Amino acid sequence: MSQKSLDLVLVNPANRKQIYQSLSTNLSAIEPPVWAGLMATFVRNKGFSVQIVDACADELTADETAARVAELNPFLTAIVVYGHHPSGSTQVMPGAGSVCTAIKQQDPKQKVLLVGGHVAALPERSLREEDADFVAAGEGLYTMLELIEALKSGGTDLTKVRGLWYMDGDKVKVNRAAPLLMALEKEMPGIAWDLLPMEKYRAHNWHCFGDRDRQPYAALYTTLGCPFHCSYCCIQSPFKSGEEKLGYKKMINSYRFWSPQRVMEEIDLLVNKYGVKNLKISDEMFVLNPKHVLGICDGIIERGYDLNIWACARVDTIRDDMLDKLKRAGFNWMALGIENASQKVRDDVQKGYKQEEIHGTVNKIRNAGMYIISNYIIGLPEDDLETMEATLDLALDLKCDFISFYSGMAYPGSALYDKAVEEGLPLPESWTGYSQHGFDTMPLGTNYLSSAQVLEFRDKAFQVYYNNPGYLEMIARKFGQETVEQIRQMASHKLERKLLAKVSV
Structure with missing residues (x-):
């Protein structure tokens, strides 16, 4: 493997066919990966190099996505598990999981981080079930940045990477939480449009x-977040640990501009x-x-x-x-x-x-x-x-x-999901079951x-x-x-x- 020259690759996994069935052909939107674009700006503004692989827009299979990552050969690959509406994160997981597996099969040494609303709601389960090395428990910005720094320094001490879940042998390790990013305009002013295939959206x-x-x-x-508390909504799930770190009361939601x-x-x-x-x-x-x-x-x-x-x-x-x-x-x-x-x-x-x-x-x-x-x-x-x-x-x-x-739907990260788990109510057997238009929707x-x-x-x-x-x-x-x-x-x-x-x- 050639010497690494790229710090981070952000992957937007392909998912439209699984999510929308035949509606994906010409009716549904092809959305730019907004969160991946914001993360790219944040990391780039800290002096690190970054590329985005939009497997959804480029219609890449998991193996093709993994091959593109291998060509770029970064210190860290972050698979971004965010949808284009609050309910969209969980249904992205099958595509994200397939890419994780494909990357590890092509290059077992490539370090992979899962970040996004779904994995922030279920960090330990995501770590145990997917072929990823790391999971970000919060919105992932500081976690990603500090993890790149740790890997570039040899990757032997991960304990200072805030918001990180990882395995130490057969034991699950979790570090202290990372705060929310509050200086949006200074540190993450916009989306890295130049890294995206704009003509395809x-x-x-x-x-x-x-x-x-x-x-x-x-x-x-x-804006980021929502001040309301609808029990079926999971939009705040990636923000809750960061809110707690900043001293927010449990029933107060962050809403940033x-x-x-x-x-x-x-x-x-x-x-x-x-x-x-x-x-x-x-x-x-x-x-x-x-x-x-x-x-x-x-x-x-x-x-x-x-x-x-x-x-x-x-x-x-x-x-x-x-x-x-x-x-x-x-x-x-x-x-x-x-x-x-x-x-x-x-x-x-x-x-x-x-x-x-x-x-x-x-x-x-x-x-x-x-x-x-x-x-x-x-x-x-x-x-x-x-x-x-x-x-x-x-x-x-x-x-x-x-x-x-x-x-x-009881989306992970919502109050309905917590209630369903507590009461033992039937939930989908796979993450595709959370897609509103999927074959196994439940x-x-x-x-x-x-x-x-x-x-x-x-x-x-x-x-x-x-x-x-x-x-x-x-x-x-x-x-x-x-x-x-x-x-x-x-x-x-x-x-x-x-x-x-x-x-x-």
């Missing part, structure tokens, strides 16, 4: 309804160097802090950029004084987590907005000229057939421009219904909504008949489900 089909080109496309964070000025520098680069028109704000909760949101809107409006942006909001976080500027800045789509029609079901998972706010918020967004993608969860703990039917009825009544029906059963009943209803609701004549007529008026045909094509993809093998869906 594309927006979701719905993001570009109305015959918009889906490329060029990019995604970025303007890049300034509007710094965000605009990133958008300037994307627009002027890469020609980006379609942009996703990846924040779990973007529309929250008015000063932050309006500062970014003002920056985009002042520059006159013609952008097609989507971002997430809660039903109860959109203020009237934000709407006009959001639309003028190019926020054509708002993603709303409506989740469920039942106040009782929502309250049980700490999704605490009022029933009357739903229609009011949807109407306000529409009146501002924006489109809505609404998200619903079928099969939360207090759901039964009646409440799930009510959720489908609400979706049909609101008639949002696009919707996602998710199954209730939702969490409710207090009244089985996993199979939940999944059967979810798949039925998808077909009912997207084949509804009233919905299709609205889409034809807004976007044209070609978009209607796109939706019909999408609805024609019937997902194969192991759990429903004997059920017609």
Whole structure:
């Protein structure tokens, strides 16, 4: 093996086919690996050399990914187990595990670190089950940096690498926790776009309804974390150990910002160097802090950029004084987590907005000229057939421009997962079972219904909504008949489900 000249390779493992089945061909987005890009910037700013292998965008097999890593021959390979939404980390694990194994088969001496939301939630299990040398217990930034330094110094003393889990013989070792990175703008100001295959990323089909080109496309964070405590969400799992290290109380979530000025520098680069028109704000909760949101809107409006942006909001976080500027800045789509029609079901998972706010918020967004993608969860703990039917009825009544029906899932790192483990509830046998669109998807059963009943209803609701004549007529008026045909094509993809093998869906 040649002498090492590269410090770090960050790998975004391939996963789209496993996660989306036939939907991955031309309907789903090809997302830039935002966390890998941020990590690359952080490490590079500390004086270390880094490359990114985006196996997902380059459609590399595990063996091809391992071969590329072997060519680069770094001191450390970090496999980044982050998805593009909070629920996306666990379903990345099969791809990540395959790459770990392939790297070790090609070069047993190559040091491999797993980092990301899923492994931060289950560090010991990840270390024991996967062919990795190390696991990062927190968000991984300081762990990665200190591990590179330790390996370059001979790798004999790992005890000072904060946030690191590793094996010492047959014993599991864990070091003291690493804090969160608080100086975002100084130490991790943006994404290392120059290390990514920018020409390969594309927006979701719905993001570009109305015959918009889906490329060029990019995604970025303007904040990290979420102050809310929905029990089905696992977004804070990589941040909790770092929060504790900084003295946060257990029920307080961190919520960190890049300034509007710094965000605009990133958008300037994307627009002027890469020609980006379609942009996703990846924040779990973007529309929250008015000063932050309006500062970014003002920056985009002042520059006159013609952008097609989507971002997430809660039903109860959109203020009237934000709407006009959001639309003028190019926020054509708002993603709303409506989740469920039942106040009782929502309250049980700490999704605490009022029933009357739903229609009011949807109407306000529409009146501002924006489109809505609404998200619903079928099969939360207090759901039964009646409440799930009510959720489908609400979706049909609101008639949002696009919707996602998710199954209730106990993701590692969420309060629902902890409760399911404590009570011995059935969970998926493999990590692919946590994918919403996978073959072996297995939702969490409710207090009244089985996993199979939940999944059967979810798949039925998808077909009912997207084949509804009233919905299709609205889409034809807004976007044209070609978009209607796109939706019909999408609805024609019937997902194969192991759990429903004997059920017609």
